[in-house]
Amino acid sequence: MKTLKSNLKLIAAALPVALLSTGALAADETIAVFTKNQTNPYFQTVRVGAEAAAKSMGAKVVHYIPTKPDSIPEQLSQIEDVIVKKPSAIVFVPVDYKAMVPGVEQINDAKIPVVNVTDRSAGGKFLAFVGADDYSLGLETGRYLLKEMGGKGNVVILEGVKGSLTNIDRVRGFTDAIKENKDVKLLASQPANYQRLQGLQVMENLMQSHTQIDGVLAANDAMAIGAIEALDGANRKAKVIGINGTKEAVDAIKAGKLLASGDYNGFVQGCIGTMVAIRALRNEAIVTEVVLKPTVVNASNYQPYDVPLDARACPSWADAAAMATKTPTKTN
Amino acid sequence: MSLAGDISAGTPRIHLSKDMQQLIYRLLAAGLLCVALSVATDAFFTTNNILNVLRQASLLFFLASGLTLVILTGGLDLSVGANIGLSACLAATVIKATGSPALGTLTGLATGCAIGVCNGLMVAKLRIPSFIATYGMLWVLHGLTYYYMAGETIHGFPPGFRQIGSGYFLGIPIPVYLMIGFLIAGTVFAQRTVWGQQIYAIGANPVAARLTGIPVDRRLILVYAFSGAMAGVASIVFLARLNSAEGDIGEAMTLPAIAAVLIGGASLFGGVGSVFGTFVGALILTLVLNGMNLLAVNSSWQPLVTGVIVIFAVWLDMIGRKRS
Numbered sequence: 075m076k077t078l079k080s081n082l083k084l085i086a087a088a089l090p091v092a093l094l095s096t097g098a099l100a101a102d103e104t105i106a107v108f109t110k111n112q113t114n115p116y117f118q119t120v121r122v123g124a125e126a127a128a129k130s131m132g133a134k135v136v137h138y139i140p141t142k143p144d145s146i147p148e149q150l151s152q153i154e155d156v157i158v159k160k161p162s163a164i165v166f167v168p169v170d171y172k173a174m175v176p177g178v179e180q181i182n183d184a185k186i187p188v189v190n191v192t193d194r195s196a197g198g199k200f201l202a203f204v205g206a207d208d209y210s211l212g213l214e215t216g217r218y219l220l221k222e223m224g225g226k227g228n229v230v231i232l233e234g235v236k237g238s239l240t241n242i243d244r245v246r247g248f249t250d251a252i253k254e255n256k257d258v259k260l261l262a263s264q265p266a267n268y269q270r271l272q273g274l275q276v277m278e279n280l281m282q283s284h285t286q287i288d289g290v291l292a293a294n295d296a297m298a299i300g301a302i303e304a305l306d307g308a309n310r311k312a313k314v315i316g317i318n319g320t321k322e323a324v325d326a327i328k329a330g331k332l333l334a335s336g337d338y339n340g341f342v343q344g345c346i347g348t349m350v351a352i353r354a355l356r357n358e359a360i361v362t363e364v365v366l367k368p369t370v371v372n373a374s375n376y377q378p379y380d381v382p383l384d385a386r387a388c389p390s391w392a393d394a395a396a397m398a399t400k401t402p403t404k405t406n
Numbered sequence: 407m408s409l410a411g412d413i414s415a416g417t418p419r420i421h422l423s424k425d426m427q428q429l430i431y432r433l434l435a436a437g438l439l440c441v442a443l444s445v446a447t448d449a450f451f452t453t454n455n456i457l458n459v460l461r462q463a464s465l466l467f468f469l470a471s472g473l474t475l476v477i478l479t480g481g482l483d484l485s486v487g488a489n490i491g492l493s494a495c496l497a498a499t500v501i502k503a504t505g506s507p508a509l510g511t512l513t514g515l516a517t518g519c520a521i522g523v524c525n526g527l528m529v530a531k532l533r534i535p536s537f538i539a540t541y542g543m544l545w546v547l548h549g550l551t552y553y554y555m556a557g558e559t560i561h562g563f564p565p566g567f568r569q570i571g572s573g574y575f576l577g578i579p580i581p582v583y584l585m586i587g588f589l590i591a592g593t594v595f596a597q598r599t600v601w602g603q604q605i606y607a608i609g610a611n612p613v614a615a616r617l618t619g620i621p622v623d624r625r626l627i628l629v630y631a632f633s634g635a636m637a638g639v640a641s642i643v644f645l646a647r648l649n650s651a652e653g654d655i656g657e658a659m660t661l662p663a664i665a666a667v668l669i670g671g672a673s674l675f676g677g678v679g680s681v682f683g684t685f686v687g688a689l690i691l692t693l694v695l696n697g698m699n700l701l702a703v704n705s706s707w708q709p710l711v712t713g714v715i716v717i718f719a720v721w722l723d724m725i726g727r728k729r730s
Contacts, residue, residue: 112553112556113552113557113652113654113657114557115652117557118558141548141549143654143657233705236705236706236708261702262699263702263705264698264699264702264705265705265708270648270655271465271644271648271655271658271659272658275462276695278458278461278462279458279696279699279700280699282449282450282458282699282700283449283699283700283702296652299561299650303647306572307572321558321559322561325561325562
């Protein structure tokens with residue numbers, strides 16, 4: 075549990091209006107950070123990353139988070155809000171990669187520079203895109219599980235929310251990893267909507283019809299840990315992987331319950347997205363695309379993840395630039 | 407059928423004969439589902455899977471059973487899901503801080519109940535429509551919970567406490583005993599006690615209820631308190647079963663809980679419904695998910711299948727009601 079300190083930080087985050095209207099800060103660079111919800115720990119890592127980067131570069135961060143998780147109308151009205159308040163730049167995670175395009179176009183019309191983070195928007199103009207590739211994340215994490223299973227056995231997939239971009243690509247990565255191993259049999263691929271309770275219940279149901287399940291590929295950590303509870307409850311053993319590299323997943327890896335978690339690296343995404351925005355404001359060199367390589371967090375490499383979020387440091391700009399997959403094309 | 411001959415429409419009193427007929431129709435949908443699934447897959451009709459389905463239905467039932475009383479009065483409690491979230495997170499904090507599952511359980515139940523009393527006061531004393539009062543409460547609770555948890559999870563509880571959710575007694579899961587206990591208590595309370603009958607009467611005709619001297623306000627506060635307390639019970643079983651608390655755990659449960667009550671034959675206008683009906687409603691919703699998982703129905707089709715079965719179950723029930 076985070077204590078008062080991080081809660082206070084959230085209060086500050088919840089009061090964008092108050093901060094923005096404070097005259098004394100008017101001269102500073104203010105970065106408006108848009109994320110999808112307050113409930114998914116992943117977006118908390120993005121926000122803390124953005125704050126760490128801004129702090130080290132002497133800029134201010136203001137958060138915009140829909141109170142109803144992933145609400146399209148709410149994020150649209152927050153965009154209208156932010157256009158009136160005119161922050162120096164925006165770091166933007168669309169709640170929906172298609173539905174938010176008109177919102178992005180409004181930001182473009184208002185001439186506020188904007189960096190796209192996590193989910194690649196289907197349209198609009200951005201300084202840069204910073205994200206991870208869900209497909210290779212699913213593929214690499216899946217490959218790790220199948221290698222640990224000795225390339226044979228029965229597996230099930232727990233899918234996230236049908237139709238969400240992250241889910242489509244992660245599940246495609248999982249199934250492609252399974253196809254590479256002809257002795258691995260996919261028994262079922264069922265939705266549990268990224269929910270812990272559904273992860274547990276769907277796994278309980280699948281165990282009824284399949285007496286031998288050797289591996290579970292879950293599209294996020296909450297479902298993976300729900301599945302582990304189901305296995306424990308039935309006194310059955312299977313190797314389980316999740317995705318997101320959350321604190322809880324790291325604890326489960328340490329305890330030997332979870333095999334691995336594909337890291338989506340929200341913290342670094344928040345860092346680099348914010349660094350690009352601030353550097354652009356200062357007319358310093360930027361990169362236009364960073365797609366982070368997947369890291370499979372497991373029992374041998376979890377240590378860097380086992381520190382509190384606020385204690386983590388952003389990568390240096392040199393390291394960040396080295397991760398770039400695209401840089402601006404020279405026009406001279 | 408002559409059994410129901412003496413019933414006039416809109417009578418708030420409960421006649422077992424009519425009830426029995428309706429129950430048979432209500433069970434018919436659940437029964438048909440069971441028969442179809444037994445034919446479709448060998449994995450369905452096994453002791454293990456039946457216990458599995460009952461245990462899964464229990465969480466939804468806890469939530470929906472308290473809600474049934476609210477709906478009987480013609481009200482609605484939209485805050486039950488958010489209530490689970492806050493109650494579970496506070497209970498988890500107390501268990502972690504004090505190491506005492508008893509104190510934690512008490513915290514969860516008290517939080518749930520207190521939220522219910524607030525809802526009741528808003529509806530009974532301030533005369534705020536229940537939909538709005540509890541919708542507002544939903545946001546207040548989400549706000550408090552998200553702020554308090556800040557995207558974190560609390561996990562890892564003592565094994566003794568976890569028995570409530572994942573333990574067995576004589577081969578039957580503990581939550582199933584709890585469900586049967588609340589099913590009997592709820593049915594007796596609603597059908598056999600004066601207070602229970604007054605709750606039906608308030609839903610059937612609030613003005614008449616007031617005129618006949620029923621303390622309407624106090625009964626209203628009572629049903630919202632029950633609804634909140636049952637959300638508290640659900641939060642404790644949830645914690646014990648999932649071994650983990652996060653801010654949004656109840657979010658996806660409000661609508662299914664309301665659906666379970668209505669599939670169980672209750673009317674949103676009040677005065678009609680039963681705790682047993684709600685049990686059947688929760689069972690049908692759980693059976694649908696269980697069946698789809700056992701048959702490995704493609705994820706693209708699952709929402710559609712769920713919708714069709716829910717509509718079909720209620721349609722069967724309507725035929726039953728017309729007949730009786």
